[in-house]
Amino acid sequence: GAVVSQHPSWVICKSGTSVKIECRSLDFQATTMFWYRQFPKQSLMLMATSNEGSKATYEQGVEKDKFLINHASLTLSTLTVTSAHPEDSSFYICSARDRRDHEQFFGPGTRLTVL
Amino acid sequence: GQNIDQPTEMTATEGAIVQINCTYQTSGFNGLFWYQQHAGEAPTFLSYNVLDGLEEKGRFSSFLSRSKGYSYLLLKELQMKDSASYLCAVLDSNYQLIWGAGTKLIIKP
Numbered sequence: 001g002a003v004v005s006q007h008p009s010w011v012i013c014k015s016g017t018s019v020k021i022e023c024r025s026l027d028f029q030a031t032t033m034f035w036y037r038q039f040p041k042q043s044l045m046l047m048a049t050s051n052e053g054s055k056a057t058y059e060q061g062v063e064k065d066k067f068l069i070n071h072a073s074l075t076l077s078t079l080t081v082t083s084a085h086p087e088d089s090s091f092y093i094c095s096a097r098d099r100r101d102h103e104q105f106f107g108p109g110t111r112l113t114v115l
Numbered sequence: 116g117q118n119i120d121q122p123t124e125m126t127a128t129e130g131a132i133v134q135i136n137c138t139y140q141t142s143g144f145n146g147l148f149w150y151q152q153h154a155g156e157a158p159t160f161l162s163y164n165v166l167d168g169l170e171e172k173g174r175f176s177s178f179l180s181r182s183k184g185y186s187y188l189l190l191k192e193l194q195m196k197d198s199a200s201y202l203c204a205v206l207d208s209n210y211q212l213i214w215g216a217g218t219k220l221i222i223k224p
Binding site: 034046091097103105106111 | 163214
């Protein structure tokens with residue numbers, strides 16, 4: 001099956017710093033990538049939908065200036081958590097949709113801990 | 116509004132069979148997915164149904180009735196490693212995935 005990678009797998013940072021998470025589709029082209037956040041024992045929460053070459057669409061309640069998304073190519077999207085705070089500590093998961101069909105493939109996730 | 120309902124938690128015994136139900140109300144329908152998610156990991160794809168009926172894949176089967184807005188995931192010969200959350204998701208008319216909250220399945224020896 002299709003492979004989606006995320007980097008880093010986990011990151012610990014100080015409050016106030018910015019963290020960039022990369023999401024890559026390794027063997028297919030993804031016109032659309034999705035960013036999710038999941039707090040412990042809770043369901044996936046869609047943060048934003050990222051389309052290659054255009055601005056991301058953010059879900060209600062997600063601050064676009066805090067969670068910067070860039071989808072510069074058909075295989076790469078990045079999420080930057082700016083001025084991170086402890087409440088941003090979460091499991092961030094990206095998924096990519098193959099342009100040929102509509103199945104979503106998930107990355108392994110990035111665990112962010114903000115001290 | 117759009118809504119996906121599935122039970123919060125289920126418990127079953129190793130070696131038994133369990134059925135996880137999912138009902139949905141969405142704006143349009145372009146298929147229903149089931150994903151498995153172990154704690155601390157990303158979801159992994161289990162099945163995709165777009166036509167009515169039963170799709171069997173090894174120990175796992177998925178059923179869909181579009182007229183009833185209903186699907187179930189059937190797990191046979193349960194193993195301890197099947198303990199996980201099972202997520203139901205519907206692809207709506209805009210090809211966006213609408214997610215259920217997930218069903219936590221606990222397998223007991």
